[in-house]
Amino acid sequence: MSKIEIVNGYKEYIKNKEKIVVLNNINTKFEEGKTYAIMGNSGSGKTTLLNILGTLDVLTSGKMLIDSEEILRLKENEKAYIRMKKIGFIFQEFYLNQYMTVQENIMQPMYINKEYDKTAKKQRTNELIEMMGLSQRKKHYPKELSGGEQQRVAIARALANKPDIILADEPTGNLDKNNEQKIFEILNSLSKNGKCVIIVSHSNVVKKYADIILNLEEGKLK
Amino acid sequence: MLNEIKSTLKNKSNLIYIIIVIILFIILNISLNLKTFIDSYYNYQVENYINEAIEMYSINYDELVNSFKTLQLSDSTNTSVEDLKEILNGKKQVKNIRTKEVNYGTSSANYIYIELNDWKDCIDIKQYLDNRGIDTYYQAEETFYENYKNVRSYSNIIKYFSIIIAVLIFIVVCNNVIKNEIKDIKNLVIFGYTKRKIKSIIFIKLFSITFIGFFLGIIISQLFLYLIADILKIKIYRNIIREIIINLIIIIIPIFIIKTRTLNKKFFK
Ligand SMILES: Nc1ncnc2c1ncn2[C@@H]1O[C@H](COP(=O)(O)OP(=O)(O)OP(=O)(O)O)[C@@H](O)[C@H]1O
Ligand SMILES: [Mg+2]
Numbered sequence: 324m325s326k327i328e329i330v331n332g333y334k335e336y337i338k339n340k341e342k343i344v345v346l347n348n349i350n351t352k353f354e355e356g357k358t359y360a361i362m363g364n365s366g367s368g369k370t371t372l373l374n375i376l377g378t379l380d381v382l383t384s385g386k387m388l389i390d391s392e393e394i395l396r397l398k399e400n401e402k403a404y405i406r407m408k409k410i411g412f413i414f415q416e417f418y419l420n421q422y423m424t425v426q427e428n429i430m431q432p433m434y435i436n437k438e439y440d441k442t443a444k445k446q447r448t449n450e451l452i453e454m455m456g457l458s459q460r461k462k463h464y465p466k467e468l469s470g471g472e473q474q475r476v477a478i479a480r481a482l483a484n485k486p487d488i489i490l491a492d493e494p495t496g497n498l499d500k501n502n503e504q505k506i507f508e509i510l511n512s513l514s515k516n517g518k519c520v521i522i523v524s525h526s527n528v529v530k531k532y533a534d535i536i537l538n539l540e541e542g543k544l545k
Numbered sequence: 546m547l548n549e550i551k552s553t554l555k556n557k558s559n560l561i562y563i564i565i566v567i568i569l570f571i572i573l574n575i576s577l578n579l580k581t582f583i584d585s586y587y588n589y590q591v592e593n594y595i596n597e598a599i600e601m602y603s604i605n606y607d608e609l610v611n612s613f614k615t616l617q618l619s620d621s622t623n624t625s626v627e628d629l630k631e632i633l634n635g636k637k638q639v640k641n642i643r644t645k646e647v648n649y650g651t652s653s654a655n656y657i658y659i660e661l662n663d664w665k666d667c668i669d670i671k672q673y674l675d676n677r678g679i680d681t682y683y684q685a686e687e688t689f690y691e692n693y694k695n696v697r698s699y700s701n702i703i704k705y706f707s708i709i710i711a712v713l714i715f716i717v718v719c720n721n722v723i724k725n726e727i728k729d730i731k732n733l734v735i736f737g738y739t740k741r742k743i744k745s746i747i748f749i750k751l752f753s754i755t756f757i758g759f760f761l762g763i764i765i766s767q768l769f770l771y772l773i774a775d776i777l778k779i780k781i782y783r784n785i786i787r788e789i790i791i792n793l794i795i796i797i798i799p800i801f802i803i804k805t806r807t808l809n810k811k812f813f814k
Contacts, residue, residue: 403740407737407738412735418728427548432737435738
């Protein structure tokens with residue numbers, strides 16, 4: 324069974340009465356245990372696709388299913404619940420809260436997860452900090468960290484509620500070659516542990532770490 | 546929640562907004578108390594006038610003081626004392642209604658007086674009776690009351706004006722605070738926080754910033770007012786509870802406006 328499925332996915336934007344078709348009837352499936360790389364020119368609609376996969380945006384027409392559940396029919400709160408439970412996001416700009424420590428940043432998504440009590444939160448946070456090799460950085464603020472470290476904090480935060488799906492939008496866009504490899508390695512290892520990892524990237528390095536490479540061109544995924 | 550407040554307060558660019566809020570609340574609370582200053586000043590004038598009059602004409606002190614607090618029904622009004630009592634029933638300012646018969650040789654006239662608790666009450670009660678078609682006049686100098694009435698209405702204008710300005714400035718302040726944190730709020734959407742939860746977080750963030758200003762504003766303006774009162778040797782009758790309620794309303798309105806505005810933004814579409 325596929326984790327995410329898009330059937331006849333069509334997305335357009337209308338701006339100043341001009342129609343921009345971003346996704347033109349795409350049919351695709353994403354499975355657990357695999358790393359997907361989505362490549363394509365700037366403006367080809369990669370971010371749009373990722374936002375739709377992450378339930379932050381909706382298709383103009385067509386169907387999207389997560390665990391066979393039709394997303395278009397869900398209410399805002401139900402979509403929020405799916406994002407909390409099943410989806411972890413990573414961005415180029417990290418988007419860490421500058422006024423929270425590493426620890427607090429990682430813990431932030433856990434406050435709405437009823438499965439975690441206070442000790443479980445702490446335990447999970449420590450586990451993630453350990454996993455990302457940030458033990459020495461627990462009490463630091465994002466601006467005291469390097470870009471690579473910040474992105475690892477963001478990955479730890481995305482993993483906080485143990486999602487099955489990881490969506491990364493140019494996660495290495497602001498990093499050097501060394502850190503880039505490291506981040507891709509981490510993301511790839513997550514798929515080895517059974518997660519569905521989808522990476523949007525301009526970098527050719529991603530090809531080495533992806534199981535499946537998709538190209539978004541003129542609204543079609545190839 | 547505590548983390549969210551902490552992160553907002555740690556943001557140094559919010560410090561300026563806290564300071565703005567404090568200053569605004571000091572000015573606001575002083576302007577809310579403007580009427581007490583004016584009242585004190587006019588009480589002082591009344592006293593001066595009375596003292597001078599006593600020296601010049603050796604009139605009875607109590608009688609003179611009372612004349613300031615008394616309205617007299619004009620002759621043309623044919624309202625009976627009973628009617629008047631009915632009309633003024635429940636008015637706390639009214640102390641006494643009395644009549645006085647004066648004989649002019651063969652004829653006599655019956656005058657009706659309304660005694661009030663404070664000379665300032667004359668203005669309101671006169672207006673009140675005027676609206677009901679009952680004509681009265683002041684026992685003491687009319688220009689005195691008219692002056693006071695004018696100044697008081699100016700102070701009211703200043704009061705409402707400063708309330709409106711405060712609300713507008715708070716809207717701008719709240720808007721900027723949220724602008725600073727819009728990325729963090731977007732993050733909450735991404736983490737899967739519900740709209741309700743995000744609403745309460747925005748509320749608590751804005752409230753924590755304005756509350757500090759509100760709290761310090763009340764205290765500092767209190768000290769300030771005491772200082773002025775001490776220098777001018779006047780008494781200030783401050784209705785703290787009423788002021789706190791006005792201050793809270795002034796905070797809450799902008800918070801709700803900005804909260805709703807922020808949530809209506811389409812973050813990703
Ligand atoms: N909210 C919007 N309203 C109108 N048009 C939009 C909106 N968001 C995106 N677009 C348009 O949709 C197209 C795809 O945008 P998108 O951000 O998905 O591209 P991208 O592939 O992620 O580009 P990049 O590699 O530069 O990040 C662009 O032409 C963009 O102008
Ligand atoms: Mg993009």
